[in-house]
Amino acid sequence: MTLALSEGITCRKVVFLAAVCWLSNSLTKFAKLNRLSPEIEVKLRFLMEEKFGKEVWERVSVDRRVANLHIPALLFHDTGDREVDFEESRAIAQAWHGAQLVATSGLGHKRILRNERVIQQAVDFINF
Template identity: 35%
Template sequence: MNLLNSLRRFNAVTGRLAPGISARVSRRVLMRPRAHAPKAWEADALARAERVGFRFGLSALRWGERDAPVVLMLHGWEGRPTQFAHFIDPLLQAGRQVVALDAPGHGESPGNESNAILFTHALLEAAVEIPNLEAVVGHSMGAGAIGYALSLGLSPQRAVLLGGPSSLRSVLEQYADGVNLQPRARTRFFDVIARHTGVHPDEVDIRHLSRDYQVPALIVHDRNDVLVPFEHGERMAAAWPGAEFLATEGLGHWRILTDPRVVGRASDFLVNAEPLRRVA
């Protein structure tokens, strides 16, 4: 929090005098994830996991039989694979294998920086090496990455998105507000993001991209989520053909990962959801 307070004060002055510098510094701060130690309730899942690697250096944790269909999972910003701990046993009991990625710049995957586009590329790179990929699950930025990756060729049979953003621009606007980016610096900031990632933020809008999706989706969002407001889940579910929407209350952004009702509903969906009927 001290870093963000310092950045707010820096941007209040520099954003007017040198908007380019303000934009570049804000981009660097945004894309440097911090590492957080696992919680006590994650310890058992971590102890039971097998560490696996992918061709381009990505690291992941794996549970279950190697020949079983795979549920691929991706955590959110500054998150961990073991945050999906409550999902593991229900999926293993249903005959699935769970592979949960360390996103780029997180855990044992390479890099000191990360962003939503790198999260998306991680999903696509891992999926190429998983011949029996059946379903995907994402939380927060991991959910947003799934939404974007589906437009780039990711093709699971089912998807579960937990507390995910519906558009990248809205996430970046929220950050820009939080760090007090001044008007000219804010414009430069979006240009800097586009140059750095190779994708303009306006291109990553699941509300528009998902209109042509044929992947059955369960979208879960809590009404009290202060990090990714509830409207994101509502808008995404409204645009996605045939999507199921589970609205929760009182779980916020994080307890959505441990709530028995959410875990049960999501696990059942990942195993049993029927494919969408294609309209000729």
């Protein structure tokens, strides 16, 4: 979504849940989750850079992509999320002019999707 927005797609407002900011972190988490060896992770990084260029990590960093956006954004992220670190949403919110970060607690990465309060806040934000 942020790639599309930074490339000119328009919308009135956006809501993100447990947003990923850095592809590099996602690759590391993927490797750990799938119990890949450090050598395999290094090979995956090499293949990514070979296919998309060495600057791929910076080019797709969401905090860099959103720096020039002026679309109101509401981000929700649980401080105890074990899949995507809370700091990723914090970095996005700090870089994005007009973004607001709502921290939750006790919802983790998946329960945040079904939390009635989060859903209602998102709906209210989009509708008003």
